[in-house]
Amino acid sequence: MPDLNPAHDVLPFGAAPRPTTSVDLRARLRPALLDLLGPTVEGADRARLDAELDGPDVSRLDVDLTGVRVRVGGQGAAPGAERASTDGHETRDVEDVRAREDAVLRRVRVDAHPLLVEDVPVDVVAEAEGLRFRWVEDTAGGLGIEPVEPDDAAPLSGHVRVAAPRDALVETARRLVATELQNLGLTLASLDVDLESAGPRSVTLRGFARVRKGILSASVRAAGTAEVDAHMVLTVRDLELSSRNPVVAALLLAARGELAKAEGHRVDLVSDLPPGVRLADVRVDVGETLAVTARFA
Structure with a gap:
């Protein structure tokens, strides 16, 4: 029987069905990333994305945040800058699920050389493997990504390095x-x-x-x-x-x-x-x- 239980903390990802090509996947990633970065980020247009799709799985996702500026303490991005929406709905709950499909983000890498946090240049290298998620379709025709938390059977594997002058x-x-x-x-x-x-x-x-x-x-x-x-x-x-x-x-x-x-x-x-x-x-x-x-x- 298909799992039609409500889904929680779902990242909106456009209209169903799920992407079937890498080109479609990359086109949907930018607005999703902007929502995740939030309104305190300036220069989000400088973020570079690359990804490849293999069936339902994302075989790799590379995110480069070099030149992006993060403001701390509620200061928003500069007027006219590309940024996330400020409606506070980066993720949502889906009560009426029409379909689910298991998938894996096999490798994700985030680089920033540097990312500016306030006025501090922060160099970031982070990589993780085997991140599970589900493609979720709702009855209204929307598509979302439902994260699956790691567990002892499928632990998180990766590394991160953060450096600043x-x-x-x-x-x-x-x-x-x-x-x-x-x-x-x-x-x-x-x-x-x-x-x-x-x-x-x-x-x-x-x-x-x-x-x-x-x-x-x-x-x-x-x-x-x-x-x-x-x-x-x-x-x-x-x-x-x-x-x-x-x-x-x-x-x-x-x-x-x-x-x-x-x-x-x-x-x-x-x-x-x-x-x-x-x-x-x-x-x-x-x-x-x-x-x-x-x-x-």
């Missing part, structure tokens, strides 16, 4: 810190940030800031370490936020309380992931570029 990350941190201090009634005069790697899975941050409140000037020190052990357990430790000035120290009291809650916090990156998603390794490289690499198997 250290100086650009520090400048972004400077802007964020200035905003947070402003909320406390303080003005950021200067900020120095140092990132160090004590191993392939450990990063230590040390910061020294000079702040002002009226005619008062004081220094603030911050530090913290994030480390992933061989069992893929992330631990946050050695958190510090202090000032020798009693007035500034009092203003930082609430922030220090939040840091105290995070001290020693552990996250099991293996058991906390959903079934079928197995993190095999993670690496952090600190130099002129900060790079994080993860491998799934």
Whole structure:
């Protein structure tokens, strides 16, 4: 018997029937990608797509997001830029299903050299294999893609590397810190940030800031370490936020309380992931570029 149960989180993909040629598949992919990227993305017209169809399966999908800009915090794309619709219906539920067909995205690769997140150039390479999905036709004649979550019988396989210039990350941190201090009634005069790697899975941050409140000037020190052990357990430790000035120290009291809650916090990156998603390794490289690499198997 065909499976006609309601489908959830379906990505609209035009009118039924499903694509039968690679040309048709590629023509439908761009509007679907724009919906996924959302209205906070500028320059979506720069995204390049290539794909091949093999029966119901997509044998490969290559996405290049070089030059695309992502705005954080609700800022939309520039007027006139190609972008996703803003109706908030990127995916939908389909109650009246007419037909389903199982399929596999055999390989997908996403590149960006770079993708701009705010003003930070982020280099991205991500690849995954064996992603299952279903072609879903509804009784109104629409077509959609219903994702099938990985499980232990068909786990996610792939890798991802994300890298960004250290100086650009520090400048972004400077802007964020200035905003947070402003909320406390303080003005950021200067900020120095140092990132160090004590191993392939450990990063230590040390910061020294000079702040002002009226005619008062004081220094603030911050530090913290994030480390992933061989069992893929992330631990946050050695958190510090202090000032020798009693007035500034009092203003930082609430922030220090939040840091105290995070001290020693552990996250099991293996058991906390959903079934079928197995993190095999993670690496952090600190130099002129900060790079994080993860491998799934």
